[in-house]
Amino acid sequence: MTDNSTTTPGASAALLPTILCVDDEPNILSALKRLFRGKGWQVLSAEGGQAALALLQTQSVDLVISDMRMPEMDGAQFLAQVRVRWPDTVRLLLTGHSDIDAIIDAINRGEIYRYITKPWDDNDIVLIVRQALERQALEHEKKRLEALTTRQNEELKALNTSLEAKVEARTTELRIANESLQDANERLKSSFVTSIKVFSTLMEMRGGNLAGHSRRVADLARRMATKLKLDSKLVQDIFVAGLLHEIGKVGFADELLNTPVAMMKPEQLDAYRKHTVQAEQLLLPLAELRAASDIITAQFERFDGSGFPARLGGPNIPIGTRILSLASDYDNMQIGTLTHSRLKPEEAKTLIVRGSGQRYDPEVVSAFLEVFSGVPRQAADKESFSEMRVKACNLKAGMMLARDLLAPSGLLMLSAEHVLDQRMIGKIITFEKSGGMELTAYIRVASAS
Incomplete structure (x- = not known):
């Protein structure tokens, strides 16, 4: 069964992106067609995987949204066939099934772009x-x-x-x-x-305490990595790991998700610790996220070697993981997901310092303290510097960044202490114009002695 009725009036259907919705429940198909009406897309529908495969043989489709649970052929089987026969078609999975193994199977077999849980949020699915x-x-x-x-x-x-x-x-x-x-x-x-970033918000939609948690952790981790003078690629991997570090909790029950770690029963704690392994399984098909996945997997290791799961210690723990663990704990202490009650920033900072050499790498703790104190790492540096705000159009070759230059989306464009040349300034201005935004850089200047 197909339906071409949800196209933009007056537009040629051949020029519009085509979406195919596949579900064995007509009411779900009707809801999706109503949702996508007027969005500038041609929407087709099929009741079941076999009908959808037959339609795909005669109709060019840009994107498929398939339900997971369907008779005769489930969503994983259907999307796996789509991947083989029409690899350029984007594949989305719609599921109300909470079994993480089934979702991972669908991701691995069908190489889906994203999965969407029922009931869905209209704005999220359109986005x-x-x-x-x-x-x-x-x-x-x-x-x-x-x-x-x-x-x-x-x-x-x-x-x-x-x-x-x-x-x-x-x-x-x-x-x-x-x-x-x-x-x-x-x-x-x-x-x-x-x-x-959109993917990382899935967990935060489960509870008010989690709102903004991943972004705060990612930002703090990136700032500490910059203090430690890590290369820009590693800094970016650490930032991405911060955004996705709790994605393995997607299958948690509400009771487990809302229980502070300090109050968990042994069986709850055992299930909680496995979310890093589940995150690794979820991210496995994405080669671009391999480095971030490795950082996330080891986040329960401790610097003194008493952590989980491999009891790694000291430098055997990836530096990105040592940074992520501290940043995550610091924010979790303040939102009440780690300790019995919410701690104030200074109280959380005290616990972080107290855990130096045990839970946390002392060098990472020092970088953490510098982020909040503003004290330069090289205490022996006798020169004094300040900073000034400069619009992109006023930048000049030879200027040195005092802070990271970030796009409005939070993407790291250039690290602090990068020396600008004319070619890089041109790229910054072009980026600013193409995005319809105004970028401001913080430039390092010598203070008057």
Whole structure:
């Protein structure tokens, strides 16, 4: 059964992104069609996996939303076939099933882009579909530009060396194509980070105490990593790990989720500790998140070697994990998910310091204290510096950043102490204009002695 009625009036259906909704319950299909009506998409529907496969053989579809539990062919089986036969079609799983193993199976077999739980939030599901279609469009554009670049490279090799003017013209075209490809890659990267942030909010929707927790942990972890002068790639992996560090709790019952760790019974504590392993399983299909997944998996290890699950100690624990564990504990103490009651920031800070050398790496504790004190790490540095706010249009080559330069989305653009050159300033200004925003950098300046 198909239905093309939910298209934008006056628009050509061939030019619109096409969504296929698959469910054995007509009322669910009707609800989805009503939800997507007027959003600028062509919406098809099919009652069951076999009907959907038959439709896909005759109709080009950009995105499939499939229910998990259906007779004859469940969502995991259906999406696995879609992945093999129509790999460019984005796959979403709609499920009210709480079994984490079934969800992981669907992710692994169908390589789904996202799963959505019933009952869904209308705004969230529309946002997820829109982002998925935008990401797919960027990937198509990226492939087109890569093909264009490859073709132009071959043409360039075939040119007669005596035709210098023609070579120069082709070189200019190649440069423009490569710049467009880089822009497409940057947009794809930004979309990926945005998707991670949306994904990280799933847990926070389960309870008021969790609101903003992952973002605060990610921000604090990134600031400590910068204090420790880690490379920018590792800093970004630590930030992403902070956003996703509790995603393994997605299958927790409300009672377990709302019980402070200090008040858990032994069997609850055993189930709680397994959320890091569940997070690793959830993130396994995503190669881009492998480094962040490794950081998350070991977050219950202790610096003194008495942690869980492998009893790693000292430098054997990844530095990203040592940073994440402290940042997470500090925020959890204040929102009441770790201790019997909510602690004030100073009380939480005291417990962190008290755990130095046992639960926490002393060097990470020092970086944590510096984040809040503003004291430079190199106490022997006798020079005194201050900072000033500078708009992007007023930046000059040779200026040094006093703080991280962040996009409004929270993405780390440049780390503190980066020395700007004219090329980088141009990229900052271009980014500012393309996003319709105003960026302000904090520049390091020598204080008057």
